[in-house]
Amino acid sequence: MPLDLLATPATRLHEAASRHFGSQPGAGVATAVHAAALREGRFAPERLGLSARAAAGWRALASLQLPTVVHEVGESTAHGTVHKRRLRLADGRAVESVHLPMGRNRTALCVSTQVGCARACTFCETGRLGLQRNLTAGEITGQVVLQARERRPDAIVFQGMGEPLDNWPALQQALEVLTDRHGLAYAQERLGICTVGHVPALDALRELGWKRLGLSLSLHSANDAGRAALMPHAARYPLHEIQAALQRYRQRRNFALGVHWCLLPGINDSPRDVAELAAFCAPLGRAWVHVIPYNPGTAPIARAPDEHEVARFVAALRERGLAVRRRVTKGRSVMAACGQLGASAPATHLTSA
Ligand code: SF4
Numbered sequence: 345m346p347l348d349l350l351a352t353p354a355t356r357l358h359e360a361a362s363r364h365f366g367s368q369p370g371a372g373v374a375t376a377v378h379a380a381a382l383r384e385g386r387f388a389p390e391r392l393g394l395s396a397r398a399a400a401g402w403r404a405l406a407s408l409q410l411p412t413v414v415h416e417v418g419e420s421t422a423h424g425t426v427h428k429r430r431l432r433l434a435d436g437r438a439v440e441s442v443h444l445p446m447g448r449n450r451t452a453l454c455v456s457t458q459v460g461c462a463r464a465c466t467f468c469e470t471g472r473l474g475l476q477r478n479l480t481a482g483e484i485t486g487q488v489v490l491q492a493r494e495r496r497p498d499a500i501v502f503q504g505m506g507e508p509l510d511n512w513p514a515l516q517q518a519l520e521v522l523t524d525r526h527g528l529a530y531a532q533e534r535l536g537i538c539t540v541g542h543v544p545a546l547d548a549l550r551e552l553g554w555k556r557l558g559l560s561l562s563l564h565s566a567n568d569a570g571r572a573a574l575m576p577h578a579a580r581y582p583l584h585e586i587q588a589a590l591q592r593y594r595q596r597r598n599f600a601l602g603v604h605w606c607l608l609p610g611i612n613d614s615p616r617d618v619a620e621l622a623a624f625c626a627p628l629g630r631a632w633v634h635v636i637p638y639n640p641g642t643a644p645i646a647r648a649p650d651e652h653e654v655a656r657f658v659a660a661l662r663e664r665g666l667a668v669r670r671r672v673t674k675g676r677s678v679m680a681a682c683g684q685l686g687a688s689a690p691a692t693h694l695t696s697a
Contacts, residue, residue: 346407349381350482350489351517354526357406364405365398375526377402382527385410385489409434410486417678423447428680431490433459433483437476439505440685441487443497444674453497455487457515458506460686463540465575467564467606469641469679469687470505479506481517488522500530503538503560505685507578509545516552532556538604540578541586546593555595560602560634561586565612566620574612583624590628600667601631606683608638608646613657622664633661636671639681648676 347360358374373392380386389402411431419426424445430438439456446452460473487504491497500522502508508515515537522530536558539546549559562578565571572579581589590601603625607613625631635658637649649657654670661668675681 346403347405348480348482349378349387349406349408350410350485351480351521352378352406353520353524354378361402361405365401373402377406378524378526381408382485382489382521382524383492385493409482410490411439411483413490414438417680419675419678419680421445421672421674424451426675426678426680428675428678428685429490431487433479439479439483439487440680441491441504442675442680442685443491443495446498450498451495452499452501453488453491454501454504454685455484456504456506456685457484457502457508457511461506462510463507463575463577465540465562465564465578465683466645467574467608467638467641468683470683470685472641472643473505473686475506475510478511478514481514481521484514484518485521485528488528492528496528499534499536501536501538501558503536503682507540507542508537509539509542509549512542512545512548516548519552519554519557533558536560536602538562538602540575541581541583541589543581543585543589546586546589550593550595553595555599558602559593560604561590562604562606563621563624564604564606564608566617566624570612570617574608587624587627594629599630601628603628603631603633604636605633606636606638607649607654607657609649609653611646613649613653615660618657618660618664621661622666625666631667633666633668634671635661635668636682637673639673639676639683641679641684642687 354375357378361374387408389399413429414432415430417428427443430440437459442454444452458478459476461470462475464471532554533556538560540562565574637654658668658670679687
């Protein structure tokens, strides 16, 4: 089985090449192959001035397969266009990624880590698909490489389809590749993981010692019963265990945890919700609460909150002393907003553009 170039850091590629060729192929060749794969999505050893035999050797050793764009939609915003892409993988299954304008000419790519998701959050389209399979590390980095060929995203957030920490081994490998200085060379602080709270994987993430990596918790209800109703399979770990894992996670003094709250009118916007959210955050140190107005999908569990309701909830949190950001809604009209991915991707395989 050839090495997947999108899943292999440059040093490992060099080691594999040394074994494969039975001699030193030159670190420069491995580095050039890696850089072209990650920065340009290209694998063309023939263009590196190698002999035909050496180029054939490289083709036997490694391969590169980017996902295919089968559908693309956009929504104009004040800062630029939100682009959602549906991508076909090698086995015909599909995932979506979203390129988001963030203002000041910066962009972020929202990346998927699974086809579907096992967590079945009631406000999320992806949860309705169930888990079809984990993505490989190469399928995760491939979404970034595909986008970077047109415009390199300034930040990568793992909050597309799937629960990233349910696919921790592949995600860890993808993080290594994305931060490899010979390839895309993302700084840790440009990468952000959003999880419903997978306690063992949070500990594994901490053990990596990547102090500048971004981390957010999808909370949405700060009591176990409410969370179990909203996120049936996210409630595997009780909130006090998640809270303890997040306290352990803190690796630098100025680390700011993100706490995501999908605001659902009549479901999680009461004064009691405000009080419970404040109590949950209190022992966590520096944290930003991101209030995300609900984006109704194909089977809405509520209506979207109006501006007045969002402002009232944000003000109530600030009164409790919490640092709050109100997430600007982007991509809702094309089902590209938070909680809407996967709606247009059938559970069966895609066959055509
Ligand atoms: S919100 Fe996240 S964890 Fe929950 S079902 Fe959707 S993708 Fe999965």
